[in-house]
Amino acid sequence: xxxxxxxxxxxxxxxxxxxxxxxxxxxxxxxxxxxxxxxxxxxxxxxxxxxxxxxxxxxxxxxxxxxxxxxxxxxxxxxxxxxxxxxxxxxxxxxxxxxxxxxxxxxxxxxxxxxxxxxxxxxxxxxxxxxxxxxxxxxxxxxxxxxxxxxxxxxxxxxxxxxxxxxxxxxxxxxxx
Numbered sequence: 001x002x003x004x005x006x007x008x009x010x011x012x013x014x015x016x017x018x019x020x021x022x023x024x025x026x027x028x029x030x031x032x033x034x035x036x037x038x039x040x041x042x043x044x045x046x047x048x049x050x051x052x053x054x055x056x057x058x059x060x061x062x063x064x065x066x067x068x069x070x071x072x073x074x075x076x077x078x079x080x081x082x083x084x085x086x087x088x089x090x091x092x093x094x095x096x097x098x099x100x101x102x103x104x105x106x107x108x109x110x111x112x113x114x115x116x117x118x119x120x121x122x123x124x125x126x127x128x129x130x131x132x133x134x135x136x137x138x139x140x141x142x143x144x145x146x147x148x149x150x151x152x153x154x155x156x157x158x159x160x161x162x163x164x165x166x167x168x169x170x171x172x173x174x175x176x177x
Contacts, residue, residue, distance in 0.1 A: 003066075004066040004069055004070060005052055005054065005062075005065035005066040005068070005069045007069065008046075008049040008050065008051050009049060009050040009051075009052075009069065009072055009073045009076055010048070010049055010076075011045070011048050011049060011050060011076060012028075012076070012080050014028060014029050014080075015027065015028040015029075015076060015079060015080060016028075017045055017050060017076075019043050019044070019045065021039070022036055022037055022038070022039050023035070023036055023037065024037055024043055024072055024075070026072070026075040026076055026078075026079050027079065028076075028078075028079025028080050029079065029080065030078070030079050030080065030081075030082055030136050031079055031120070031136045032079065033075040033078055033079060033136060033137060034075075035071050035072065035075060037068050037071075037072075038064045038068065040054065040055050040061060040064065041053070041054055041061070041064050041065060041068045042054075042055075043068070043072060050072055050076070052065060052068050052069040052072065053065075074138045074139075077138075078135075078136040078137055078138060079136055082134060082135065082136050083134070083135060083136070083137070083138045083141045083142075084132055084133060084134045084135075084141065085132070085133045085141055085142060085145035085164065086130065086131070086132050086133075086164070086165035087130070087131040087132075087133070087145060087148055087149060087162055087163065087164060087165065088129060088130060088162070088163055088164075088165055088167075089105075089107075089128075089129045089130070089131070089161075089162050090129070090154070090159055090160055090161065090162075090163070091107070091108060091152075091158075091160035091161065092160075093106060093108060094106060094107050094108060094129070094152070094160065094161075094162075095128035095129060096125045096128055096129070096130075096131050097112075097125065097128070098123060098124075098125045099114075101117040101122065101123070102114060102115060102116050102117050102123070103115040103117070103123045103125070103131065103148070105148075105151060105152075105162075107151055107152040107161075107162070108152070108160075113151050115144075115147070115148055115151075117144075118140065118144065120135050120136060120137055120140060121133060121134070121135040121140060121141065121144050122134050122135065130165075131148060131162075133145045133148070145164070148162060149162045149163065149164065154167070154169040156169065156170060156171055156172040157171070157172055157174050159171060
């Protein structure tokens with residue numbers, strides 16, 4: 001049996017879970033999230049915990065079991081504490097600026113690169129070379145952070161660009177004389 005799938009999900013105080021056929025809605029202090037689930041997988045609330053079960057041991061059901069449990073657990077964590085990704089900008093003249101809710105990046109192009117904040121996402125720029133992406137949806141936070149990083153990926157020769165905090169960039173040796 002799936003090790004991830006069989007772990008129960010604790011539901012903290014202040015979080016309500018509505019389970020409908022093929023849909024789970026989680027409501028908490030930070031907001032509300034919902035996710036469609038496969039019709040074969042069942043989610044039940046038992047003694048303040050959510051339990052995900054599967055009907056058979058077929059490969060398809062085993063894969064969906066762990067996936068569904070992870071998605072529901074991420075929703076519960078998102079509405080209680082939220083998620084965040086931190087990005088670093090390296091390069092001379094590369095910087096980020098907060099314009100209202102949106103982000104403006106100077107990345108060595110002839111023009112600034114604007115990034116709009118989708119609903120449920122907020123940006124924070126504590127210093128011009130650091131960006132924090134926050135939100136309640138793990139998937140949306142990761143996608144927005146990946147889109148920001150995609151504007152100028154770290155290059156292997158000087159290491160200039162946008163990278164995740166703590167990301168290792170393999171460096172290459174340049175031209176030799």
